[in-house]
Amino acid sequence: MTRREFLDRLTSCLASLEDGERASMVEFYGEQIDDRMDDGMTEEQAVASLEQPEDIAANILSLRAEAQKSSGAADAGQTGAATAPGTAAMSGDARAAAPRREHRVLRGIGRAILGFCEVMLAIMLIPVALGAACALVAAYISLWTADICLLASSVCFVAFGALGIVSCFAAPVASGPVMVATIAFIVGALAMAVLAALATWFFGKLLVMLVVWCVRGIQKLLGRRKATRSASAGAAPQQSGAPAKEYPSMPLPPLTSADQKPATRRGMPVWGKFAVVSAILVVAAFFTGLGAMTTVGGPSQLLNLAGVSRELPQLDVDASTVDVIDLSLDEAMADVVYSVFVGVSSDDKIHVVGCSPAAAGWVYWSGMDEVNGVLDGTTLKLAMEQRDGRMVIQNPITLLNTLYVRQGESSVQVLVPQDWTGSIVCDGAGNIVTHAGTAVETRATGGEKAA
């Protein structure tokens, strides 16, 4: 038998011992063989001069079991004396008997105190553990709630996208940039829906895996305890003198072609590709929409459409006291408004309504709901101010091509050229005259007081 074989057999025979103790013992016997070989023996002779590994293990385990048995009856800290009564007698351990009895009493008291502390600690720990468990469950439920919110946001984005598609077909007025912005909105919303759906799936998967990991961890922990118990139970007969059983090494199954295949680096998963494409689409849609809206009125128009623009005073003025409506342009609105309606209602109130192509529909301001068949839509915020006793509408006039003035049941349609800059004077009696600029064509649209 070679040195290696001897030590391997010894190692397997001492399998019931702890790793450190077993390694120390194997190292000791390895050293004994080396010393014998240094003393002139061959390797085989050195190994043969020792006991068989099974006998060594049986002897060691027997002594160990005996020591443990003795330590149960006497002082564990004095294992040597306890395992060798002869030594106790010869080294005068009669003198140590009294202190040992004291130690036993002290140990009994210590154990009682320790037991009491364990009980108290358990009483205190139970509510803490229950609270911690409840907190963990609540946190887990919250995480699932967040996941459901992600799913809901995905559905909302899909709905927004569908709404955008409908608006594309339903909008009576839509310029090119507006259409581009709308399409960008649709694409962005759908891409965000995909992103949210992927996040929902990924987050949900993580939550499920979290539970699986926890369960596996608990199983592993329980399995390890069980194995420790089994090992302790299995070590008992060995400690009583029986040699440790040597288990034959099991041959490994041959490698399959799949095992022999070199590990290849896996590419990005499908969901990852979807996520990347969606993120790119979201960014692209954002900048495309932003650019398109900038061409038709800038970000302020977006704000206007979102209904978050500045609030303007309502143009409900007494027609008898206001004779001139000065329509001057505000560059910021030049691309937004392309027609404004001015009317005087039966209660002598002047109403102004504007519409914008960017709004994808009719837009009107003031509480007037019927001005030349104005449709519903988002409120258009027009800057109004009173200047020298006149109400001034600061709107682009260059794009105005139609102006309606109405009093009571009558109204006058004023056709304004694209490049017209001037004022329209209303005398409060329904008569309209051009105040400045080039002449405009007026046309009665109904009633008796057409200009």
Added chain:
Amino acid sequence: MDAQLKKGVLDACVLAAISKRDSYGYQIVKDVSGCVDVSESTLYPILKRLEAAGALKTYSIEHNGRLRKYYRITDEGIRRLNDFSDSWDEMVRIHDYIEEARHDQA
């Protein structure tokens, strides 16, 4: 010799073996085997026990390209050895008593 009695004296024998000079496992076996038959499987637990009790301490020295563990007796070990020697009178009395009883029986 009775196994229990042998165990008792082996501690003292091992301590005596390393009290002359620091020694290593194989040398201790050879030294102690001069008076009491001892094997490595008996020696190892004794060394461990004495080390745990502070009666000896270990150190390693490189020897032929490997580390060899040496054992050195401590003050506690010397005290134990002295205790064993001091109890010799008691041992003699026990021996005489046993011999006397044996002769009476004969």
